Amino acid sequence: MRTERKLQMQRGFGFFTWVAFLLWSFSSTLVRASRGYDPELLDAVVHEYANKTLQDPRTGVVYNISLPANFSGIEVSIVRLRSSSFWVRGSNLTPFQIPPRIIPMPFSKRLAILSENLKNWSSNYYQVPGYRLVSPVVGFMVLDASNSSGIGNQQLNLRANGNPILVSFSPAELELRTSKLSMRCVEFGPHGSVSFSNMTSLNGCVARSQGHFALVIPAPAPPQKKKEARFWKWWVIGFTGGFMVLVSVSLIVFGAYKAVKRQRIKEMEKESEKGVSFDTVWIGSSKMPSASTIRTQPILEANEHVP
Incomplete structure (x- = not known):
């Protein structure tokens, strides 16, 4: 369990490092383009x-x-x-x-x-x-x-x-x-x-x-065409920057969702280990507990007042 948790922490750290590098590269590109x-x-x-x-x-x-x-x-x-x-x-x-x-x-x-x-x-x-x-x-x-x-x-x-x-x-x-x-x-x-x-x-x-x-x-004074070209240039830079930020935020939210989901599954598994032992089945990509199909057979109780 500790080894698995350590691997998950390393993956999470690598993911956030990659996102930070992506944002830094993009911001550096914008700075160079403007200066x-x-x-x-x-x-x-x-x-x-x-x-x-x-x-x-x-x-x-x-x-x-x-x-x-x-x-x-x-x-x-x-x-x-x-x-x-x-x-x-x-x-x-x-x-x-x-x-x-x-x-x-x-x-x-x-x-x-x-x-x-x-x-x-x-x-x-x-x-x-x-x-x-x-x-x-x-x-x-x-x-x-x-x-x-x-x-x-x-x-x-x-x-x-x-x-x-x-x-x-x-x-x-x-x-x-x-x-x-x-x-x-x-x-x-x-x-x-x-x-x-x-x-x-x-x-x-x-x-x-x-x-x-x-x-x-x-x-x-710059002619109107140059002003329009400059406007479109900055519009493209702004659109590209917004798109990259949106992609980065989406990746961060997705990574956080996966981490919370894994944590909930672990908590469910810990609770199941404390109670009655159940069998497990896979439904899609999720591991779920399953009760045994064998039930206690009914037994008629003897009643001495019945003739």
């Missing part, structure tokens, strides 16, 4: 492949990083510098011009500047509500490189108190059909934050710290 690509995950991939590429790197040499085929088109480069040289000369790593007299915090003997140009992947990773990108998204981050064999995981902060950091875009990368008067610089910060600034006279932006940058223009 699109994850820029933080991209930065982690770039950092990983930069470490693989840099095997005993030389200070001051710019290295191009090759990413996997599914990130084809994204350009990544890295340069490793001494902090003393960075303080005196700054750095000119396309498309970023970092002026001198900037101290990385916390202080590190050597640092690495990792530059990204997302090219045609820009709109997949970064969107600005009400605006449209007219340039690729470019970004850079500064990492600790005290270890001579590669770059570390600690990200350093740059604060330009004097001349700002210049972010330039080549004319070939811009949609020149748009008016420069309507272009604005946008900086993508952590946790999806966005800040705007005016564009410089040289098709660029100014920055005070590391991050990701692009040029945008106000987006025209």
Whole structure:
């Protein structure tokens, strides 16, 4: 009996685990569908492949990083510098011009500047509500490189108190059909934050710290067809989600019903064992008690008053 109960508990646990996994998978799919690509995950991939590429790197040499085929088109480069040289000369790593007299915090003997140009992947990773990108998204981050064999995981902060950091875009990368008067610089910060600034006279932006940058223009109002397509897209997602939730709840209710039914049958069997012993018969898929067909034979009692 204990072995059977243990097997039933294991089956019940496995069933509820499967339902939980199903719900988690579905919710993750909806989150990915609503948020699109994850820029933080991209930065982690770039950092990983930069470490693989840099095997005993030389200070001051710019290295191009090759990413996997599914990130084809994204350009990544890295340069490793001494902090003393960075303080005196700054750095000119396309498309970023970092002026001198900037101290990385916390202080590190050597640092690495990792530059990204997302090219045609820009709109997949970064969107600005009400605006449209007219340039690729470019970004850079500064990492600790005290270890001579590669770059570390600690990200350093740059604060330009004097001349700002210049972010330039080549004319070939811009949609020149748009008016420069309507272009604005946008900086993508952590946790999806966005800040705007005016564009410089040289098709660029100014920055005070590391991050990701692009040029945008106000987006025209979407036509009615696009609104309808968006409505149907979210309707399909909602219908699919409701159907999956309904299926999951039905499975949970069915499993609970089967568990209660098995428990009732066990209680009936225990009660029958305490009383008179009955035979059992199977009716369908249920085991039921059955009384014996042999009954006590009637016996006429003798009466002395009967002649």
